[in-house]
Amino acid sequence: MDILSASFLISNTTFKKCPQDEKPEFAFIGRSNVGKSSLINMLTGKKKLAKTSSTPGKTQLINHFEINKEWYLVDLPGYGYAKASKKSRQSWEIFITEYLLHRETLLTTFVLIDARLPPQKIDLEFMNWCGGKGIPFTIVYTKTDKLSSSALQRNLKAYSKELLKYWDELPPIFVTSAESKLGRESVLNYVNEILVAFKAS
Ligand code: GTP
Numbered sequence: 001m002d003i004l005s006a007s008f009l010i011s012n013t014t015f016k017k018c019p020q021d022e023k024p025e026f027a028f029i030g031r032s033n034v035g036k037s038s039l040i041n042m043l044t045g046k047k048k049l050a051k052t053s054s055t056p057g058k059t060q061l062i063n064h065f066e067i068n069k070e071w072y073l074v075d076l077p078g079y080g081y082a083k084a085s086k087k088s089r090q091s092w093e094i095f096i097t098e099y100l101l102h103r104e105t106l107l108t109t110f111v112l113i114d115a116r117l118p119p120q121k122i123d124l125e126f127m128n129w130c131g132g133k134g135i136p137f138t139i140v141y142t143k144t145d146k147l148s149s150s151a152l153q154r155n156l157k158a159y160s161k162e163l164l165k166y167w168d169e170l171p172p173i174f175v176t177s178a179e180s181k182l183g184r185e186s187v188l189n190y191v192n193e194i195l196v197a198f199k200a201s
């Protein structure tokens with residue numbers, strides 16, 4: 001799929017105020033600093049579209065980006081930011097879970113996982129929560145430019161093994177790098193397939 005246009009639309013603290021024009025959307029979520037905003041910039045080919053930072057906790061709101069005037073990419077704040085206060089963690093949980101549970105136009109959530117790390121409890125808990133609630137999600141491994149292919153295979157296998165302890169099937173999985181642009185075509189083609197199926201339904 002070609003990206004013909006990509007622009008920031010609006011930031012919100014509650015799903016209730018998110019755009020109501022029925023355009024389908026795809027959300028990006030994952031641990032703070034995993035590379036959500038960088039991936040959005042890589043996919044859209046616009047380096048400064050979503051704000052990135054080496055300091056975790058940069059994205060604080062539900063951010064809608066309009067793509068090809070047809071669908072939305074949604075940048076969400078990360079979870080697991082150690083320095084966040086208990087109060088801000090609780091408010092994060094409420095507004096993110098409400099968004100994920102009630103946003104009717106959300107077609108798929110991309111759960112980003114840092115490919116450099118062995119399975120993290122917080123990521124497994126989040127994916128198991130999505131699975132339990134019937135929220136469709138797709139795994140996207142990030143920062144794969146930072147490790148060898150053997151280490152990558154080892155970490156991917158370890159995550160799959162953990163997930164298969166709870167579930168019979170694995171969700172779709174993509175391997176990406178915002179740095180090398182690995183996975184760009186595959187993720188965009190996948191988005192396109194979902195959009196085509198959505199339009200036909
Ligand atoms: P929060 O908004 O704070 O939750 O973070 P985020 O998940 O949006 O992460 P962000 O895109 O801001 O990236 C965090 C840091 O990781 C930045 O310094 C990025 O340059 C770096 N980074 C992100 N993706 C990649 C990647 O694929 N490869 C490499 N080498 N660095 C990356």
Ligand code: MG
Pocket residue numbers: 036037038051052058059075
């Ligand atoms: Mg961000």
